[in-house]
Amino acid sequence: MKPLLELRGVIHVYVGDQGANLAVEGLDLSISRGQFISLVGPSGCGKTTVLSLLAGLLLPAKGEVLIDGETIRRPSAKIGYMLQQDYLFPWRSILDNATIGLELSGRKTAEGIAYVRSLLHELGLGEAESRMPYELSGGMRQRVALARTLATEPEVLLLDEPFSSLDLQIKLQLEDLVWKTLRSLGKTAVLVTHDLAEAAAMSDTVIVLARNPGRILTRFDMPEEMRAALPTEARRHPSFQHMYDLIWEKLESGHGKGEGADEIDKA
Amino acid sequence: MGREKGRMKSTKHSDGYDDQGISREGDDADHSVHASPSSKSDQARLFTSNEDWMSALYRRHLARSRKTAWAVRSTQGLLLILFFGLWEAAGRNRWIDVLLFSYPSKLLDQLWRTLLDGSLLPHTGVTVMETAVGFVLGTLLGTAIAALLWWFPFVSRVSDPYLVVLNSMPKVALGPLFIVGFGPGLMAIVATTLSVTVIITTLSIYNRFREVDAGYVKVVRLFGGTRWQTFRHVILPDSFATIVATLKVNVGLAWVGVIVGEFLTSKSGLGYLIIYGFQVFNFTIVLSSLLVIAVVATVMYQIVAALEHRLTRRRRER
Numbered sequence: 001m002k003p004l005l006e007l008r009g010v011i012h013v014y015v016g017d018q019g020a021n022l023a024v025e026g027l028d029l030s031i032s033r034g035q036f037i038s039l040v041g042p043s044g045c046g047k048t049t050v051l052s053l054l055a056g057l058l059l060p061a062k063g064e065v066l067i068d069g070e071t072i073r074r075p076s077a078k079i080g081y082m083l084q085q086d087y088l089f090p091w092r093s094i095l096d097n098a099t100i101g102l103e104l105s106g107r108k109t110a111e112g113i114a115y116v117r118s119l120l121h122e123l124g125l126g127e128a129e130s131r132m133p134y135e136l137s138g139g140m141r142q143r144v145a146l147a148r149t150l151a152t153e154p155e156v157l158l159l160d161e162p163f164s165s166l167d168l169q170i171k172l173q174l175e176d177l178v179w180k181t182l183r184s185l186g187k188t189a190v191l192v193t194h195d196l197a198e199a200a201a202m203s204d205t206v207i208v209l210a211r212n213p214g215r216i217l218t219r220f221d222m223p224e225e226m227r228a229a230l231p232t233e234a235r236r237h238p239s240f241q242h243m244y245d246l247i248w249e250k251l252e253s254g255h256g257k258g259e260g261a262d263e264i265d266k267a
Numbered sequence: 268m269g270r271e272k273g274r275m276k277s278t279k280h281s282d283g284y285d286d287q288g289i290s291r292e293g294d295d296a297d298h299s300v301h302a303s304p305s306s307k308s309d310q311a312r313l314f315t316s317n318e319d320w321m322s323a324l325y326r327r328h329l330a331r332s333r334k335t336a337w338a339v340r341s342t343q344g345l346l347l348i349l350f351f352g353l354w355e356a357a358g359r360n361r362w363i364d365v366l367l368f369s370y371p372s373k374l375l376d377q378l379w380r381t382l383l384d385g386s387l388l389p390h391t392g393v394t395v396m397e398t399a400v401g402f403v404l405g406t407l408l409g410t411a412i413a414a415l416l417w418w419f420p421f422v423s424r425v426s427d428p429y430l431v432v433l434n435s436m437p438k439v440a441l442g443p444l445f446i447v448g449f450g451p452g453l454m455a456i457v458a459t460t461l462s463v464t465v466i467i468t469t470l471s472i473y474n475r476f477r478e479v480d481a482g483y484v485k486v487v488r489l490f491g492g493t494r495w496q497t498f499r500h501v502i503l504p505d506s507f508a509t510i511v512a513t514l515k516v517n518v519g520l521a522w523v524g525v526i527v528g529e530f531l532t533s534k535s536g537l538g539y540l541i542i543y544g545f546q547v548f549n550f551t552i553v554l555s556s557l558l559v560i561a562v563v564a565t566v567m568y569q570i571v572a573a574l575e576h577r578l579t580r581r582r583r584e585r
Contacts, residue, residue, distance in 0.1 A: 080489075081489045083482060083485065089505075100500070104492040152490065
């Protein structure tokens with residue numbers, strides 16, 4: 001099957017007043033439609049850089065980033081991005097926040113609004129649509145952010161540590177909800193996280209990155225049964241701990257190898 | 268008393284509403300109040316006695332804050348009466364030079380006469396009009412220039428040292444240039460006023476534009492938003508409160524510009540009256556004009572403050 005997302009020999013360099021910094025090097029990755037991929041790694045391994053490249057926020061210094069065989073040059077409606085914080089506009093109601101993507105791309109039709117309403121309803125926010133963001137809890141706000149991202153019907157969802165600022169219980173609930181929603185809509189997802197358990201529980205494949213420069217160390221495919229289970233159930237699966245340990249070991253070994261322990265983090 | 272009860276009730280009601288609306292979603296449910304109905308009557312009794320006790324606490328709090336508010340008001344009133352009373356007494360008993368300092372009843376007499384002969388209101392109207400034009404135009408123009416600087420970072424970097432110099436300068440010193448440039452009259456006065464308000468407005472609003480959280484901008488960029496959309500949907504609404512607050516500051520600044528402008532070149536206005544009174548050595552005119560300025564400026568400031576309150580009410584609830 002033709003991959004939906006592809007990185008081909010991607011190198012990215014950050015150039016600033018301090019000099020040029022190699023952020024990621026020799027990235028080759030293909031993600032097929034409907035897959036859920038996680039990127040894990042130590043800080044400075046270029047996780048967010050990869051996400052920004054996929055989103056079209058950054059252009060690679062060398063190599064190609066493709067969606068459906070087409071080079072990504074700028075952010076597009078095909079790719080949705082969920083940020084670490086919700087960044088709901090405090091001056092807009094929940095519905096107006098969720099429809100901002102449609103508004104910006106000139107697609108705020110009655111149909112589009114109806115779709116967003118149904119999304120909000122499915123995410124348990126049906127009664128909150130006329131409220132203001134400050135009236136909502138952190139978990140609800142992040143759900144609105146999810147609805148906002150899904151509103152433009154992207155094929156791919158990029159998730160940039162979207163659960164990291166939440167309390168554990170809400171985080172687990174939201175993991176299930178996001179997983180279920182993406183699965184039922186058949187979306188492709190790339191999750192960046194520093195939480196190995198979250199990566200193992202949610203994804204089909206976990207990709208471990210190494211740093212200085214950021215590169216792919218290895219990939220782990222989760223067992224079939226864990227893939228099919230909700231994240232909270234996957235966490236209780238017999239092979240969960242084993243997979244977790246494998247990823248952990250790999251991360252540790254990649255961490256110690258070839259670079260000084262006291263090297264500065266280039267986040 | 269009745270009103271207090273009502274308020275307590277309505278607070279409770281809205282809490283209950285929140286429970287229904289938010290907690291049912293399952294996030295931060297706090298059901299501790301409704302928990303464990305072991306003995307319902309016990310609970311009810313506890314609840315009513317608690318309510319009595321709490322409303323007593325609330326009443327005591329209200330009584331105390333009313334008392335403080337009254338003390339503040341009466342002290343303020345007393346100071347005012349004392350000031351004008353002393354001034355009046357000092358004037359009538361010739362403790363002070365009446366030619367220079369006049370006294371309140373003379374001021375009121377002057378104001379009353381000029382009000383009746385129809386000369387006071389036109390002067391006041393002209394000054395108020397000039398001030399209003401000055402602070403509204405100053406805020407709009409400053410915001411527009413700030414938008415320009417935001418839009419073209421190159422322009423912003425180039426103009427930075429010039430803005431610093433202009434901002435440090437006492438702008439009213441440019442007054443003579445405006446008179447030469449625009450001719451004596453309204454244009455020169457408005458220009459003087461704008462010179463006072465525009466630069467500081469530009470600087471503070473441009474700074475606010477730059478402080479907008481990059482995350483909001485990123486949201487718009489990720490949806491393929493244009494630069495104009497970023498400005499319209501993020502930069503401007505996020506800075507709205509600052510722009511309105513600047514309007515308020517500009518009311519004060521505009522008065523400086525207008526009065527100085529009228530000092531320099533005018534045949535009407537309260538600033539003109541002050542200079543005229545000074546030239547004919549009639550300080551009753553000078554001081555009564557000052558009195559009018561104090562009243563009118565306060566009213567204008569309060570109107571703009573009320574406007575600010577209205578416009579930002581929804582956002583302040585954050």
